[in-house]
Amino acid sequence: MSLSQIINLSLFQAQLRMATPILFAALGGLLCERVGVVNIGLEGIMLTSAFFGVLVTYFTSSPLLGFLGGLASGFLWGLVIAVLTVRFFGNQIVVGTGVNVFGLGLSAFLSQKIWGSRGASEAVSGFAPLRSDLLARLPYLGPVLNEHTFLVYLAIALVFVLHFFLFSTPWGLRLRAVGENPQAADTAGINVFRYKTLGVVAGSLVASLGGVFLSLGHLNFFAWGMTSGRGFIGLAAMIFGKWTPLGCLLSSLLFGFADALQMRLQALGVLPSQIILLIPYLVTILVLSGFVGRAVPPARYEPYRKE
Amino acid sequence: MRLRLTVPVELFAIGLAFLLGMLVLFLTGYPPFSALWALFRGAFGTRNAIGQTLTQATPILFTSLAFLLAFRSGIFNIGIEGQFLIGAFTAALFGISFRGLPFPLHAILALFSGGFGGAVYALFPALLKVYLGAHEVITTMMLSYVALYLTSYFVNYPLKAPGWVAQTEPVAPSARLPRILPPTQLSLAFPIALGLAFLVLWFLERTVPGFSIRAVGANPEASENRGISVRKYQILAFVLSGFIAGVGGGGEILGVHGRFVDGFSPGYGWDGIAVSLVGRLHPLGCIFASLLFGMLRAGGMTMTRVTKVPLDLSLIIQALVILLVAAPVLIEQLLARCRKPRRSEV
Numbered sequence: 284m285s286l287s288q289i290i291n292l293s294l295f296q297a298q299l300r301m302a303t304p305i306l307f308a309a310l311g312g313l314l315c316e317r318v319g320v321v322n323i324g325l326e327g328i329m330l331t332s333a334f335f336g337v338l339v340t341y342f343t344s345s346p347l348l349g350f351l352g353g354l355a356s357g358f359l360w361g362l363v364i365a366v367l368t369v370r371f372f373g374n375q376i377v378v379g380t381g382v383n384v385f386g387l388g389l390s391a392f393l394s395q396k397i398w399g400s401r402g403a404s405e406a407v408s409g410f411a412p413l414r415s416d417l418l419a420r421l422p423y424l425g426p427v428l429n430e431h432t433f434l435v436y437l438a439i440a441l442v443f444v445l446h447f448f449l450f451s452t453p454w455g456l457r458l459r460a461v462g463e464n465p466q467a468a469d470t471a472g473i474n475v476f477r478y479k480t481l482g483v484v485a486g487s488l489v490a491s492l493g494g495v496f497l498s499l500g501h502l503n504f505f506a507w508g509m510t511s512g513r514g515f516i517g518l519a520a521m522i523f524g525k526w527t528p529l530g531c532l533l534s535s536l537l538f539g540f541a542d543a544l545q546m547r548l549q550a551l552g553v554l555p556s557q558i559i560l561l562i563p564y565l566v567t568i569l570v571l572s573g574f575v576g577r578a579v580p581p582a583r584y585e586p587y588r589k590e
Numbered sequence: 591m592r593l594r595l596t597v598p599v600e601l602f603a604i605g606l607a608f609l610l611g612m613l614v615l616f617l618t619g620y621p622p623f624s625a626l627w628a629l630f631r632g633a634f635g636t637r638n639a640i641g642q643t644l645t646q647a648t649p650i651l652f653t654s655l656a657f658l659l660a661f662r663s664g665i666f667n668i669g670i671e672g673q674f675l676i677g678a679f680t681a682a683l684f685g686i687s688f689r690g691l692p693f694p695l696h697a698i699l700a701l702f703s704g705g706f707g708g709a710v711y712a713l714f715p716a717l718l719k720v721y722l723g724a725h726e727v728i729t730t731m732m733l734s735y736v737a738l739y740l741t742s743y744f745v746n747y748p749l750k751a752p753g754w755v756a757q758t759e760p761v762a763p764s765a766r767l768p769r770i771l772p773p774t775q776l777s778l779a780f781p782i783a784l785g786l787a788f789l790v791l792w793f794l795e796r797t798v799p800g801f802s803i804r805a806v807g808a809n810p811e812a813s814e815n816r817g818i819s820v821r822k823y824q825i826l827a828f829v830l831s832g833f834i835a836g837v838g839g840g841g842e843i844l845g846v847h848g849r850f851v852d853g854f855s856p857g858y859g860w861d862g863i864a865v866s867l868v869g870r871l872h873p874l875g876c877i878f879a880s881l882l883f884g885m886l887r888a889g890g891m892t893m894t895r896v897t898k899v900p901l902d903l904s905l906i907i908q909a910l911v912i913l914l915v916a917a918p919v920l921i922e923q924l925l926a927r928c929r930k931p932r933r934s935e936v
Contacts (some may be wrong), residue, residue, distance in 0.1 A: 389907075
């Protein structure tokens with residue numbers, strides 16, 4: 284086997300595709316952490332939205348409605364997490380763990396009920412990849428950027444939108460202020476609880492886009508545990524990206540490459556799949572321990588109690 | 591007053607979680623009452639059922655004690671499942687390899703090697719956390735996946751016993767933990783876990799390192815000022831946590847399965863996190879909470895067999911318990927609201 288069988292343009296196309304769910308998770312985690320909430324429930328949010336995306340598509344045969352259904356589940360999770368952690372001062376890690384377990388339990392329970400198998404759903408029609416002839420003519424970059432579902436482009440666009448929002452608008456400034464120094468923000472007349480809730484709900488909504496991408500833009504069915512740690516990898520990408528949208532994009536591309544490489548090697552059958560499946564997780568641990576030692580989060584992750 | 595308010599919080603959370611679980615059953619067209627009845631019967635109805643409940647509670651008690659110990663030092667060891675699997679694997683290897691050792695010695699050493707495996711596996715994230723600042727929630731989570739695939743690789747390829755099933759050879763009879771309630775699978779691992787709960791309690795409350803671990807968890811800055819090294823005691827708690835998880839994995843292999851079977855853990859490591867929280871991060875609370883979760887697992891199997899309700903209902907109830915226990919203020923306010931009108935009536 285030659286190296287060009289492993290490393291070629293279609294690998295980079297897959298890299299961009301596999302970076303997408305991680306990027307959504309990273310951006311979602313970023314919004315939550317900027318307001319001072321660690322959201323380790325991203326994994327469960329993504330799994331739930333992947334499930335409801337397929338469920339609604341299955342019953343309506345409209346992937347667009349499925350997309351909205353998935354987003355709705357992300358929105359609901361955002362509200363639940365915000366109420367528990369912001370309003371009732373719940374422990375953020377514990378709440379996140381609960382969300383993850385609930386996602387696993389509910390999706391398996393309903394999957395068993397509806398499709399008779401807790402492992403996988405029936406196939407549904409997902410989103411077709413978009414194709415641009417103009418882009419196809421571009422050398423090298425063209426084949427990599429072309430023929431993705433709209434969610435891939437949405438993820439990239441979201442990076443720049445969020446960057447502008449966070450660092451160039453008054454709302455973004457208030458959002459960051461609430462995380463960095465809630466007391467000062469409160470004194471300045473910002474409604475801390477409202478902005479914290481806003482950040483958590485928006486973050487959960489963005490993360491659910493990653494779930495919908497997995498089940499409607501990538502595989503076109505739901506498989507139990509199909510997020511396989513991408514919510515946590517997204518958090519790692521966010522930390523490695525120093526809590527900035529552009530940083531999230533770059534680090535997601537790195538993890539996307541590990542994932543794409545893993546899939547390529549598995550398809551080629553070079554090594555036992557169990558060994559190849561380790562690659563993304565090992566890369567995550569290495570990156571997290573090798574580079575971010577001095578990374579300082581932008582917020583203290585504590586519930587804010589008004590005095 | 592505060593004590594009287596907080597006592598029923600966990601019980602209330604459990605009750606509410608069961609009610610919500612029944613609501614899920616009702617909404618999805620299953621009979622909620624007969625399902626719950628089957629669950630309780632499957633957990634306590636017969637001698638076998640009780641043995642099954644205790645068998646299921648055993649690994650969960652180990653993993654909850656593991657979570658608790660790390661948590662008390664301020665470490666979120668979310669990856670207990672990984673340390674549990676590695677411990678199970680090393681215990682199996684030891685049980686298979688050293689044939690010829692006499693019975694109690696072989697079993698004890700195999701159990702310890704399981705603990706050792708878990709401890710080493712927890713040492714990585716501990717060092718990464720303390721010296722490089724890598725967040726332990728993410729690293730231990732990743733390491734859980736690594737442990738899952740790594741052990742799966744070994745029992746599917748180099749260490750696979752002949753036959754269809756992905757499993758190792760059986761461990762030597764001298765390494766097995768004896769069954770204590772035949773014909774059920776309940777083994778000596780259960781009393782060991784119970785003893786360990788008291789040992790952890792004694793360690794945390796009555797020894798200097800135990801006190802230091804609690805001090806570091808409660809207030810790292812003040813501990814450092816008082817000359818208690820946060821790094822040292824967080825590493826110690828992390829490694830001990832991994833050790834307990836590893837012993838739990840070993841107990842499961844030497845007591846129940848007798849060999850390492852691919853995918854033998856239905857998530858005992860994750861259960862431990864919930865159990866620990868419901869048990870209010872107290873070793874004795876963990877005993878009661880692990881019995882509750884053992885009941886959910888054992889009774890859940892009967893419920894699925896009798897009423898065809900998917901087993902994952904237990905997972906949903908478990909998640910609801912975690913979410914409700916996470917925010918005690920929510921339940922306290924709910925309870926306070928329920929109490930007020932009653933007082934005005936009187």
